[in-house]
Amino acid sequence: MSDYRKEQEVAIEAVRRASLITQKVLQTSISSLTKSDKSPVTVGDFSAQAIINAILAKHFSDDKIVGEEDADDLRSKDADKVALKEKVIGLVNEGLMAEGADQLEKPLSETEILEAIDKGNCQGGVKGRMWTLDPIDGTKGFLRGGQYAVCLALIVDGEVRLGVMGCPNLPIDKSAKKPQEGNLDEVKQRDDLGVIFVASEGKGAFQRPLHATSSTQLTPIKTREITPEILSKASFCESVEAGHSSQGTNAKIAEFLGISSPSVRMDSQAKYASVARGDGDIYLRLPVGDGSYQEKIWDHAAGCLIVTEAGGKVSDAKGRPLDFSIGRTLKNNKGVVAAHASVHAKVIEAVRKALEEEGRGHL
Numbered sequence: 110m111s112d113y114r115k116e117q118e119v120a121i122e123a124v125r126r127a128s129l130i131t132q133k134v135l136q137t138s139i140s141s142l143t144k145s146d147k148s149p150v151t152v153g154d155f156s157a158q159a160i161i162n163a164i165l166a167k168h169f170s171d172d173k174i175v176g177e178e179d180a181d182d183l184r185s186k187d188a189d190k191v192a193l194k195e196k197v198i199g200l201v202n203e204g205l206m207a208e209g210a211d212q213l214e215k216p217l218s219e220t221e222i223l224e225a226i227d228k229g230n231c232q233g234g235v236k237g238r239m240w241t242l243d244p245i246d247g248t249k250g251f252l253r254g255g256q257y258a259v260c261l262a263l264i265v266d267g268e269v270r271l272g273v274m275g276c277p278n279l280p281i282d283k284s285a286k287k288p289q290e291g292n293l294d295e296v297k298q299r300d301d302l303g304v305i306f307v308a309s310e311g312k313g314a315f316q317r318p319l320h321a322t323s324s325t326q327l328t329p330i331k332t333r334e335i336t337p338e339i340l341s342k343a344s345f346c347e348s349v350e351a352g353h354s355s356q357g358t359n360a361k362i363a364e365f366l367g368i369s370s371p372s373v374r375m376d377s378q379a380k381y382a383s384v385a386r387g388d389g390d391i392y393l394r395l396p397v398g399d400g401s402y403q404e405k406i407w408d409h410a411a412g413c414l415i416v417t418e419a420g421g422k423v424s425d426a427k428g429r430p431l432d433f434s435i436g437r438t439l440k441n442n443k444g445v446v447a448a449h450a451s452v453h454a455k456v457i458e459a460v461r462k463a464l465e466e467e468g469r470g471h472l
């Protein structure tokens with residue numbers, strides 16, 4: 110097993126800088142560019158992707174990046190997109206020039222920033238080293254002041270080796286009350302929010318406050334001990350958007366497992382983080398409709414390793430491991446189930462039963 114200490118240090122610093130910029134965007138004004146109703150992109154997405162890609166390119170110039178966004182829209186001559194580009198340039202340079210280990214000496218030019226965003230164009234695959242980046246996962250959550258996550262993972266020869274996730278709206282203390290979903294004023298006012306989660310293959314999972322300096326110690330995290338005997342006491346995490354995961358099927362599965370507590374709905378890979386630190390027990394993301402949607406690798410790579418290293422097990426709805434080796438999507442998988450390793454098989458069995466009852470057992 111290789112040691113990815115240097116990569117971990119750089120990835121934490123990159124995610125920290127990008128997360129702080131997204132938090133600033135959230136606390137001032139959010140400028141969104143809607144590609145479609147389903148996929149809004151914000152000044153935060155572009156800025157975070159440019160910051161992270163620029164830092165990765167500085168330290169690991171040979172590595173490829175599979176990123177969610179490209180800069181096409183920012184090259185448009187439309188007045189609103191030109192204004193968006195100006196904001197992105199300002200924020201990226203602010204993030205990169207800030208005090209800290211990776212401080213830039215001089216600002217990046219417009220061309221350099223657009224090129225940095227476009228570095229995320231790798232198509233993935235089974236060989237070699239690549240990073241996968243979702244600059245703001247849960248963009249709809251971000252826009253409504255809910256949970257979102259800045260997610261970065263290193264994949265080597267098709268396996269996730271390192272995962273780092275910034276969750277600016279999650280409480281540092283897992284037992285503290287989460288901000289009310291969509292209450293933008295609350296997330297602006299609270300000073301106990303903002304966590305970075307980290308996992309490196311075979312080395313465990315950890316968290317640290319987002320606002321701490323990069324040398325701050327990491328605190329180990331673990332999934333909650335939950336045996337098959339007390340499975341009925343478990344809690345579910347699921348997507349806010351009904352279009353991303355079948356909430357009706359989840360309710361049926363809860364019933365099969367004897368779970369009566371209401372599911373916790375939150376956007377983004379913060380769901381993986383919650384399971385990893387024992388704040389929730391089971392993350393269910395079951396295919397909707399005909400199941401034709403292919404999950405993207407940047408929506409799962411970091412979270413998957415963080416849960417696994419915290420003692421959990423992650424698979425698709427059939428119990429198959431997630432396959433990150435075949436390109437930009439998880440096309441060999443359908444849905445996601447993350448749970449404590451000792452109850453994962455029972456959850457998969459309930460998923461099978463529920464899908465069969467719905468006539469969707471073939472998915």
Ligand SMILES: Nc1ncnc2c1ncn2[C@@H]1O[C@H](COP(=O)(O)OS(=O)(=O)O)[C@@H](OP(=O)(O)O)[C@H]1O
Pocket residue numbers: 147148243245246247248249250347348349350351352353354375376377378402405408
């Ligand atoms: N149809 C469908 N099915 C499943 N997943 C989809 C679908 N459409 C989009 N997406 C992806 O979902 C990402 C956000 O997932 P979440 O679990 O955070 O959903 S939600 O935000 O709570 O609604 C979201 O990531 P972001 O675009 O980064 O927000 C999308 O990549």
Ligand SMILES: [Mg+2]
Pocket residue numbers: 243245246247407408
């Ligand atoms: Mg995403």
